[in-house]
Amino acid sequence: MEQTWIIxxxxxTMARALMQKLAEAGAGLVLAGRRMDDLQxxxxxxxxxxxxxxxxxxxxxxxxxxxxxxIDRALDQPGQINCAVFVGSMPxxxxxxxxxxxxxxxxxxxxxxPARFLQMLAPHLEARGSGTVVGVGSVAGDRGRIGNYVYxxxxxxxxxxxxxxxxxxxxxxxxxxxxKPGPVDTAMTQGMEGxxxxxxxxxxxxxxxAGVGRGRDVLYTRRIWWPIMLVIRAIPEHLFKKMSx
Amino acid sequence: MQGARxxxxxxxxxxxxxxxxxxxxxxxxxxxxTAPAFGNRRSYGDAPLNDGGGACDMTAQNxxxxxxxxxGVLTAEAGVTLGTLARVLPARGWxxxxxxxxxxxxxxxAVAMDVHGKNxxxxxxxxxxxxxxxxxxxxxxxxVTPETDPALWAATCGGLGQTGVITQVTLQLAACxxxxxxxxxxxxxxxxxxxxxxxxxxxxxCVGWIDATASGAALGRGILEEAEVGRGLPPARPAPRRVxxxxxxxxxxxxxVRAFNSLxxxxxxxxxxxxxxxxxxxxxxxxxxxDWNKLYGRRxxxxxxxxxxxxxxxxxxxxxxxxxxxxxxxxxxxxKRMGPGRAGYLSFPMGGYTxxxxxxxxxxxxxxIARLEDLTVAxxxxxxxxxxxxxTGDRVKAxxxxxPRWLSRVAAADPDGALETDMVRRLDLRRx
Ligand SMILES: Cc1cc2nc3c(=O)[nH]c(=O)nc-3n(C[C@H](O)[C@H](O)[C@H](O)COP(=O)(O)OP(=O)(O)OC[C@H]3O[C@@H](n4cnc5c(N)ncnc54)[C@H](O)[C@@H]3O)c2cc1C
Ligand SMILES: NC(=O)c1ccc[n+]([C@@H]2O[C@H](COP(=O)([O-])OP(=O)(O)OC[C@H]3O[C@@H](n4cnc5c(N)ncnc54)[C@H](OP(=O)(O)O)[C@@H]3O)[C@@H](O)[C@H]2O)c1
Numbered sequence: 001m002e003q004t005w006i007i008x009x010x011x012x013t014m015a016r017a018l019m020q021k022l023a024e025a026g027a028g029l030v031l032a033g034r035r036m037d038d039l040q041x042x043x044x045x046x047x048x049x050x051x052x053x054x055x056x057x058x059x060x061x062x063x064x065x066x067x068x069x070x071i072d073r074a075l076d077q078p079g080q081i082n083c084a085v086f087v088g089s090m091p092x093x094x095x096x097x098x099x100x101x102x103x104x105x106x107x108x109x110x111x112x113x114p115a116r117f118l119q120m121l122a123p124h125l126e127a128r129g130s131g132t133v134v135g136v137g138s139v140a141g142d143r144g145r146i147g148n149y150v151y152x153x154x155x156x157x158x159x160x161x162x163x164x165x166x167x168x169x170x171x172x173x174x175x176x177x178x179x180k181p182g183p184v185d186t187a188m189t190q191g192m193e194g195x196x197x198x199x200x201x202x203x204x205x206x207x208x209x210a211g212v213g214r215g216r217d218v219l220y221t222r223r224i225w226w227p228i229m230l231v232i233r234a235i236p237e238h239l240f241k242k243m244s245x
Numbered sequence: 246m247q248g249a250r251x252x253x254x255x256x257x258x259x260x261x262x263x264x265x266x267x268x269x270x271x272x273x274x275x276x277x278x279t280a281p282a283f284g285n286r287r288s289y290g291d292a293p294l295n296d297g298g299g300a301c302d303m304t305a306q307n308x309x310x311x312x313x314x315x316x317g318v319l320t321a322e323a324g325v326t327l328g329t330l331a332r333v334l335p336a337r338g339w340x341x342x343x344x345x346x347x348x349x350x351x352x353x354x355a356v357a358m359d360v361h362g363k364n365x366x367x368x369x370x371x372x373x374x375x376x377x378x379x380x381x382x383x384x385x386x387x388x389v390t391p392e393t394d395p396a397l398w399a400a401t402c403g404g405l406g407q408t409g410v411i412t413q414v415t416l417q418l419a420a421c422x423x424x425x426x427x428x429x430x431x432x433x434x435x436x437x438x439x440x441x442x443x444x445x446x447x448x449x450x451c452v453g454w455i456d457a458t459a460s461g462a463a464l465g466r467g468i469l470e471e472a473e474v475g476r477g478l479p480p481a482r483p484a485p486r487r488v489x490x491x492x493x494x495x496x497x498x499x500x501x502v503r504a505f506n507s508l509x510x511x512x513x514x515x516x517x518x519x520x521x522x523x524x525x526x527x528x529x530x531x532x533x534x535x536d537w538n539k540l541y542g543r544r545x546x547x548x549x550x551x552x553x554x555x556x557x558x559x560x561x562x563x564x565x566x567x568x569x570x571x572x573x574x575x576x577x578x579x580x581k582r583m584g585p586g587r588a589g590y591l592s593f594p595m596g597g598y599t600x601x602x603x604x605x606x607x608x609x610x611x612x613x614i615a616r617l618e619d620l621t622v623a624x625x626x627x628x629x630x631x632x633x634x635x636x637t638g639d640r641v642k643a644x645x646x647x648x649p650r651w652l653s654r655v656a657a658a659d660p661d662g663a664l665e666t667d668m669v670r671r672l673d674l675r676r677x
Contacts, residue, residue, distance in 0.1 A: 013271050013305070020307075024333060038272075041308055048312035048319070049333045187271040191248035 001130075002052065002079030004028035006070060006121070008059060008114055009087035011038045013186030014136065017205035018084060023051035028077055032059035032070045033087075053077065061087045061113025062105060071121055083121060084134040084208070085114045090151045090188055103150055110154035115161045122165065126172040132212050133169065133176045135162040139220070141180070142229045146244050166217060177211050178218045179204070182225040197224050246270070246280055246299055257538050258289035259545035260606050260634050263296035263667060271305045273322065273412060278381035281664045282410040284324060284351030288358065289548050290634030291667035292405055298665075301410060303353050310413065314338070317418035318376070323353030323411045328532065331524050340421035340474070340524070342374040346579075348529040352414040358631040359403030359592040361583065362528075363450040363472070369586025370594050372402035374417045380409030382658055399647075400654035402589030405630065405669060408658040426450075426527035427475035431517040432510065436465025436562050440598070443582045449473050450527075452581050456506040457565065457574035457602050458499070464566055467580070468513050472527060479523040487535040491543045497605055499572040506576055541605050546575070547634055549614045550601035552583055552594065553626035560624035561598055564617050568602055573610045575603040590647035590654075593629045601632065611635055630668065638673035649677060 005022055007015050010031035019029055023046035031039045031046075031054065039056035046054035057070045074081050089109040096102045118133060125131040140148055141155030159178055166176035181204055183195035199222045207221040220226040235243070249266035270276050282301040283293035294300075306324035313319070317339045319330070328348020330341045345360040354360075359372045368374075377390045378401060387409065391398045401408045429448075433439045439453050448471035455467040495501070531537055538546065553561050568574050578601065585596040604610035618640050621628055627644035628636060642648050652675065659665075662675060669675055 016308075041310055044310055044312070045308035048309035050336065185269065190271065191250060191268070193250055 002028065002077065004030065004053065004074050004077040004079065004081050006030045006032060006074050006081070006083040008032050008061075008070075008083065008085045008117060010042060010056070011035045012086040012088075013188070014181075014184060014201045014204050015084070015086040016042060017201035018208055019046055020049060021205050021209060023047075023049040023054065026050050026052055028053035029055070030070060030074050031056045034058070034060055061117075062108045064113075064116055067117045067120055070117075071124065075124060080130045081121075081125060081128060082132040082134070083118065084136075085118070086136050087114055088136065088138075088151075088155070088188075090148065093146075093148045093150065096150050106150050107154045107157070110151065111158040111161070115158065118161075118165060122169060125169060125174045129173045131169075131174045133162075133165065133174065134179060134208055134212065135159075135176065136179045136181065137162070139180050139182050139225050139229055143232050143240070175212070175215055177208070177216055179208055179211070180218065180220050180225065180229075182220070182222055182228075197222055197228075246277060246301055247275060249299055254286065254294070255545075256286050256288050256290050256293055256634070258547055258606070258634055259538055259541075259543075260547065261291040261294055261667060263291070263294035263300075265295055265297055266299045267302050268299070269302040269305050273306060276301060276306075276381050276410055276412055277384050278410045279383060279663050281666045282323070282353060282406055284354035285326065285349040287347050287350050287354065288631045290630075290632065291671060292358075292630060292633075293354075294667040295665070296667050303351060303410075306412065312337075317420065318415065319418055320377075320413060320415040321352055323356075323414055324351050326351050327355060328525065328529060331528060334418065335421045335424060335524055338421055339418035342368055342417065342419040343371040344528045345371075346529065346531065348525060348532050352416070353406070353411040356402060356411055356414055357404060357406045359587060359589050359594070360631070361586075361594050363452045363470075363581065365586065365594060366451065366582045366584040367449060368419070369584060370403075370588055370592055372588030372592070373586050374419075375402070375414055375588075376417055377413075377415035378411055379413035380658075381412055382409040383661075383663065386412070396650070396654045397658065399589045400651050400658065403587070403592035404589055404651060404655065405591065405666065405674070407655045407664050407669065407675075409664070421474055423474040423476045425475055425477045425479045425521045426472045426524060427477075427519065428470060428472040428522050428527060429517065429519045430513045431469050432466075432513055432515060433469050434466055435463060436565065439465045439467060439469065439580060440558050442469050443580070443598070446471050446582075452579060454509075455565070455578040455580050455600075455602075456510055457568050457578035458503045458506050458572070460566065460569035464569055465562065465580075466510065467578075468510065475521070477521055480521060480526075482523050482526050483533065485533050485535050488537055488539040490539065492540045494542045494544070494605070496540055496542065497575050502574065502576055509576065541575075544606045546603055546605050547610060547614060548577075548601055548603050548632040549617055550599060550629040550632045551617065551621040551626050552597050552599040552629070553621065553624040554595065554597040557624040557626065558598055560620060560626075561600055564620050565600065567613065567616065567620075571609065571613050573604050573607070573613060575605065577601075577603040590651035591630070591645055593627065593631070595627065597626065599629075601629075633668070636672065638671070641672050641674070648674070652677060
């Protein structure tokens with residue numbers, strides 16, 4: 001069947017890796033994001049690799065008025081519609097501590113913006129009776145840590161939202177995959193030293209496609225993060241509050 | 246450069262190492278041309294290294310920016326690999342005009358080494374098919390074509406990245422009238438037959454594998470492989486495998502290599518055979534085993550590759566005899582005919598024959614390679630800098646008569662030496 005993927009945050013490094021693989025498999029792509037010149041370059045790349053369609057559309061997670069045109073562009077296409085969410089922002093916690101006004105933006109980028117978008121898309125997926133939603137959360141969303149608890153809070157909220165969305169859409173044959181990456185070498189982590197168990201955007205994209213293929217619900221990438229987060233989640237709060245991991 | 250991480254890295258041969266801040270920019274405008282660039286470090290020696298200084302890893306620059314399926318012209322970022330292009334283009338009727346033996350080579354690395362393929366005798370070198378480049382020189386973006394600045398062009402093609410960081414490459418592709426490679430393999434009994442068959446071949450792609458352990462009357466025996474693009478169903482290719490650990494030092498010892506080579510030789514029936522292979526299986530046979538360089542263990546390995554003029558085939562035979570007698574060679578030994586095609590002052594190719602042989606990194610092998618370099622100079626040939634980790638500046642300058650012209654253009658392009666690499670310093674290339 002024909003497949004069209006809406007890519008929210010198509011200028012993300014991880015999104016690029018996934019789009020390249022989808023394009024080589026002949027899928028159609030709607031590239032949603034803020035930096036139109038970058039989206040245009042990725043659209044050319046996708047077409048050269050064999051994408052059936054590759055169209056940039058302006059999208060800003062903080063501007064809900066930009067959402068409907070993205071959805072409309074995908075609805076123009078026959079066949080199955082899928083959506084992969086890569087938007088997110090992670091300013092240093094210290095900056096947010098110094099300027100609490102930054103908090104709303106972080107939540108909008110990583111949680112409420114994409115959640116509202118998916119809320120608008122959901123009825124259309126239900127109507128078509130098939131499709132996949134891939135939501136990129138983070139291991140940071142599994143526990144509130146001193147180093148980035150606002151970002152973590154947004155990602156945790158998004159993961160909870162996706163869990164509910166899965167419960168709803170599963171009844172109509174639409175699958176929801178939550179992806180929780182550990183550190184990935186991308187624009188977001190540029191120059192950060194000493195990240196534990198790092199991986200690449202290409203490896204994450206491969207894991208996502210494998211997870212979609214197998215109908216997985218929640219996927220940690222690299223896989224080592226699953227047992228690590230199992231342990232971290234199990235630490236009692238009265239101990240965890242004194243730790244700085 | 247911004248966003249750099251301090252790492253230790255090496256070339257494919259893993260003999261030289263470098264440590265320093267390496268940036269891997271995701272945004273093209275973050276590339277400022279203040280540090281040397283590298284691709285996938287498939288060069289064997291120290292060409293992609295800058296010990297103690299910074300470097301720019303180009304592999305995140307991996308987008309095809311424009312593709313005209315009618316004219317077969319493609320513009321891409323410099324970190325796009327030739328393997329990617331060989332994978333996605335045939336379905337659209339095109340193929341990169343020149344492919345080296347690894348699909349991991351990036352466009353930037355292919356330009357900076359002016360690489361050659363199994364079709365060099367007919368198609369020439371990689372840069373002869375490149376029609377435009379974008380260089381970044383000290384923060385300045387600069388489009389270049391062979392017409393706008395012929396000297397800068399010739400200093401850039403095969404120029405070891407010393408004229409600027411290459412960010413974009415425009416390539417004229419070759420028409421690809423099929424879906425598979427039709428490959429004919431024949432046993433060749435000895436050196437004379439090997440050379441005669443290479444000379445007689447009119448196949449688009451032609452390469453000889455040599456059993457570098459065979460000596461005496463069998464010296465130069467091997468398998469000649471000739472191939473054309475054809476129509477058909479590509480056979481499935483097995484999933485890639487990985488060498489997980491450094492192998493022990495005896496893994497490629499003389500008895501094992503002799504046994505392996507004999508099996509490999511006899512695998513092809515005495516009457517020869519024709520088979521069909523997928524493009525990547527034909528062009529990049531070794532890429533199927535990831536990290537195969539670990540087979541040589543922690544000490545790493547060398548490849549000696551030289552080219553000599555056609556009338557010096559006898560000198561090449563003498564070199565092969567020394568290699569066979571040394572008992573040091575690995576299974577990887579390749580003999581090719583080369584045409585005259587080359588695009589830059591420091592481009593490797595010249596009309597004649599090229600021989601490439603891998604050796605484990607041991608004192609006896611290093612001494613043998615030094616001797617082979619002397620024989621190469623004496624034969625009026627040259628060694629390939631993409632493979633070199635051992636040569637001296639004097640020898641290399643003697644082999645590359647256009648070095649002074651390269652030097653004067655490089656001095657203008659990078660006056661402060663910001664793009665110098667370990668190889669450039671080892672070979673003292675930035676001085677006469
Ligand atoms: C198994 C194997 C088979 C091979 N077969 C062949 C063959 O058949 N024919 C052949 O010609 N070669 C062959 N090679 C060599 C290989 O093609 C070259 O070394 C090539 O340059 C590797 O590309 P790379 O992207 O890894 O470049 P690197 O090794 O990372 O870099 C090579 C040089 O290019 C410079 N450079 C890289 N990118 C840029 C950039 N963007 N801007 C400026 N400078 C840059 C580096 O500074 C360095 O000097 C083979 C290598 C292997 C491992
Ligand atoms: N890298 C990691 O280690 C890591 C680990 C776990 C989870 N993640 C998550 O993985 C996802 C992809 O990130 P990445 O690592 O690939 O980094 P990235 O390249 O920085 O991607 C982040 C993307 O979010 C987009 N974005 C941010 N705010 C936006 C807004 N208001 N409207 C529209 N787009 C917006 C950015 O667009 P612009 O280009 O316009 O800025 C960019 O495309 C993110 O959700 C991130 O939180 C990353």
